[in-house]
Amino acid sequence: MIILEITNPGNVSLVLFFGTIGMLALTIGLIVFIIFHQRKVIRYQVKLQRMEQDQQKLLLNASIRLQEEERQRIAADLHDDAGPLLATARLYLNENLVNLDKSTQLQSIYNAKQIIDDTIQLIRNISHSLMPPTLKNFGLESAVNDLFQKISGSGSMNASSRFHDYKERLQAENELIIFRVIQELVNNILKHSNASFIHLTQNTSGNKFFIRLHHDGRGITQNDFNKLNKSNVGLGLKNIQSRLKVLHGKIFFEKDMSQTYYKVTIELIKEEDNKLAEQE
Amino acid sequence: MMHLQIIFASYIIVQFSLFSLFFYLSLKEKKFKYIPIAGALVFYVIAIRNFANAEFDSFSICLASIFFIPYCILLLYEQMRDSNIAFVYNNKKFWIIVAFFLYFSGTLFLYIYINTLPEQQRSSYWQINNFFEILKNILFCVAFIMKKNGQPSYLTDNLDPDT
Numbered sequence: 423m424i425i426l427e428i429t430n431p432g433n434v435s436l437v438l439f440f441g442t443i444g445m446l447a448l449t450i451g452l453i454v455f456i457i458f459h460q461r462k463v464i465r466y467q468v469k470l471q472r473m474e475q476d477q478q479k480l481l482l483n484a485s486i487r488l489q490e491e492e493r494q495r496i497a498a499d500l501h502d503d504a505g506p507l508l509a510t511a512r513l514y515l516n517e518n519l520v521n522l523d524k525s526t527q528l529q530s531i532y533n534a535k536q537i538i539d540d541t542i543q544l545i546r547n548i549s550h551s552l553m554p555p556t557l558k559n560f561g562l563e564s565a566v567n568d569l570f571q572k573i574s575g576s577g578s579m580n581a582s583s584r585f586h587d588y589k590e591r592l593q594a595e596n597e598l599i600i601f602r603v604i605q606e607l608v609n610n611i612l613k614h615s616n617a618s619f620i621h622l623t624q625n626t627s628g629n630k631f632f633i634r635l636h637h638d639g640r641g642i643t644q645n646d647f648n649k650l651n652k653s654n655v656g657l658g659l660k661n662i663q664s665r666l667k668v669l670h671g672k673i674f675f676e677k678d679m680s681q682t683y684y685k686v687t688i689e690l691i692k693e694e695d696n697k698l699a700e701q702e
Numbered sequence: 703m704m705h706l707q708i709i710f711a712s713y714i715i716v717q718f719s720l721f722s723l724f725f726y727l728s729l730k731e732k733k734f735k736y737i738p739i740a741g742a743l744v745f746y747v748i749a750i751r752n753f754a755n756a757e758f759d760s761f762s763i764c765l766a767s768i769f770f771i772p773y774c775i776l777l778l779y780e781q782m783r784d785s786n787i788a789f790v791y792n793n794k795k796f797w798i799i800v801a802f803f804l805y806f807s808g809t810l811f812l813y814i815y816i817n818t819l820p821e822q823q824r825s826s827y828w829q830i831n832n833f834f835e836i837l838k839n840i841l842f843c844v845a846f847i848m849k850k851n852g853q854p855s856y857l858t859d860n861l862d863p864d865t
Contacts, residue, residue, distance in 0.1 A: 438812060442808055445808060445811065448807065453778070459782065460790050
């Protein structure tokens with residue numbers, strides 16, 4: 423009503439015309455802005471999705487390659503070790519059919535038995551490398567302690583582990599995934615870091631489950647990890663990433679505050695919360 | 703003439719009530735829901751007070767426009783933020799909101815000045831209202847012929863963001 427009072431009646435049509443045009447322009451401008459802004463947001467989301475898909479593809483390829491390598495290793499073990507052993511045992515047993523001398527027969531049976539024992543041990547080793555019996559029967563803590571004892575026993579490195587809060591075992595398949603991740607990390611440290619010690623600690627905080635690895639050799643930081651993850655090299659790291667993805671876990675590579683040690687932290691959500699996250 | 707004014711005043715009240723109900727039902731954020739209720743209470747008090755006026759009640763319809771323009775902006779903002787809506791223009795409600803928005807912003811100045819215009823000029827200026835009324839109904843038609851699940855109809859098939 424104030425507008426009515428201050429406007430000259432002669433200019434009413436002009437004000438009406440420009441007012442209407444102005445309002446219309448503002449309205450159309452706002453609608454166009456909303457449409458274009460939303461398109462921009464969608465394009466950005468599509469780009470993000472594509473990047474995520476590419477990353478998934480890399481992880482999947484890495485996991486397939488690892489699986490193939492594992493199969494090849496098992497095939498090679500069976501073909502190169504178990505095959506000749508069994509063939510030799512067969513030869514000794516064949517000799518029994520030809521040779522009728524009692525003492526020679528006994529000797530060849532004894533030799534065949536030795537070879538079959540070796541073959542059994544070999545197959546047991548292959549089977550243990552596929553699924554460590556300590557992990558299956560006694561859990562992650564025992565399996566990790568076992569692994570670290572073996573490393574320390576070799577004398578090349580001092581390895582120790584300490585589980586602070588592991589009263590209840592995780593699900594068997596989750597324990598296996600975590601164990602494989604630890605194995606891969608330890609393997610990388612042994613191969614590349616030239617460290618003199620590895621120390622592993624486990625603890626929990628709220629609904630989070632942490633595993634930390636310290637070592638004093640050459641390590642990588644989170645930036646290096648991200649770069650390797652996006653490139654075609656670093657198969658083991660990609661496998662760690664894809665395994666942890668199954669558990670909705672995270673991994674952080676960093677240098678210690680003192681700049682002396684490298685630290686790797688695996689962060690997992692406890693199982694009940696993990697199930698909820700999966701349902702969501 | 704008096705009858706016509708009463709019919710028009712009633713039309714404005716019914717229109718305001720239905721539009722307010724539409725906004726109330728369309729708003730997703732609970733904290734915004736009280737806005738159309740409060741707006742309706744204010745509007746009813748003024749519209750009922752001016753109901754039996756002999757003159758054309760432009761004040762009530764101006765007030766309705768002033769209420770509806772921010773409502774439309776609020777709804778568009780909600781639609782823009784809604785992650786379930788892939789493209790706003792594939793949504794029925796978007797076209798209904800745009801129809802209201804264009805109609806009320808286009809006719810706001812007309813309703814503000816209609817009573818200051820001489821009687822003989824009013825009908826020529828009323829063409830503005832007719833134009834926006836037709837535009838509003840066309841946009842309503844676009845909304846009604848769209849598929850319910852938000853899939854693009856033949857009218858919006860070509861509006862792909864990548865093209």
